Amino acid sequence: MVPNDRPKTVYWLDNTLYLNITNQCSNNCYFCLKRFRRGVGGFNLKLAKEPTVAEVTAELAEVLQMRSWDGLVFCGFGEPTMRLGVLLEVARWVRQHYGRPLQIRLDTNGHGYALNSGRDVAAELKAAGVDRVSVSLNAGDRETYSEICKPTLPDAYEAVVDFISKAKVVLNGEASAVRLPEVDLSKAQMVAEGLGVSFKVREYIPCFY
Numbered sequence: 001m002v003p004n005d006r007p008k009t010v011y012w013l014d015n016t017l018y019l020n021i022t023n024q025c026s027n028n029c030y031f032c033l034k035r036f037r038r039g040v041g042g043f044n045l046k047l048a049k050e051p052t053v054a055e056v057t058a059e060l061a062e063v064l065q066m067r068s069w070d071g072l073v074f075c076g077f078g079e080p081t082m083r084l085g086v087l088l089e090v091a092r093w094v095r096q097h098y099g100r101p102l103q104i105r106l107d108t109n110g111h112g113y114a115l116n117s118g119r120d121v122a123a124e125l126k127a128a129g130v131d132r133v134s135v136s137l138n139a140g141d142r143e144t145y146s147e148i149c150k151p152t153l154p155d156a157y158e159a160v161v162d163f164i165s166k167a168k169v170v171l172n173g174e175a176s177a178v179r180l181p182e183v184d185l186s187k188a189q190m191v192a193e194g195l196g197v198s199f200k201v202r203e204y205i206p207c208f209y
Contacts, residue, residue, distance in 0.1 A: 007044050008039070008043045009047070010062075011041060011043035016072070018075050018076065019073070019074045021086050022047070023050075026115060026153050026156070027109050027149045028152070030148060031180060033077075033205060045077045047077070050083065051086075052086075057090060060090070065098075072103070073105045079108065080108060082115055084115070088128040091129045104132075105131065108163070111151075113166065115153075123170055132171060132173065134200075137161075140191050164197055178201075178204050179201055179202070179203055179204050
């Protein structure tokens with residue numbers, strides 16, 4: 001791990017910045033990295049508490065001008081749209097304080113509308129400066145999704161499909177799935193392409209004890 005092992009809300013891999021704004025999630029995926037690791041890339045992502053906007057932006061300010069970053073991604077050990085207000089405020093702050101071109105992406109489980117009832121989540125993301133969204137579809141049917149993702153929300157798979165459908169209108173979106181024995185990737189790809197978005201396979205990182 002890095003010498004300072006305090007939990008991080010801001011971390012980086014190669015030339016991309018990542019924001020770990022929550023450890024909360026509406027899924028309990030058995031393959032989730034946080035089940036068997038404390039972090040990635042030498043950064044501890046196990047938050048002691050949920051960070052405020054001020055705490056996230058203060059940490060960002062320390063590194064934002066460190067180099068010319070290629071992109072910034074809301075992706076950590078939780079679902080960013082569970083803290084939609086923080087996500088939006090931080091995205092706006094980045095647009096105001098980073099002068100060079102920078103793509104902002106959200107990696108999400110696709111529960112944003114279900115978690116934020118009555119809000120036009122995709123439109124709010126776009127207005128705040130988010131350019132792209134990558135949605136973890138993870139399965140080609142409700143049953144497989146429920147088996148591997150163990151969602152806490154009712155109709156969770158349908159919520160993901162709904163999010164993809166709505167987000168593609170205003171954001172450059174894609175869907176993805178993890179390569180797992182239970183998942184028919186061709187079926188998941190058909191669902192994604194049927195919704196009008198590109199599809200990407202993510203490789204499973206197994207746990208070694």
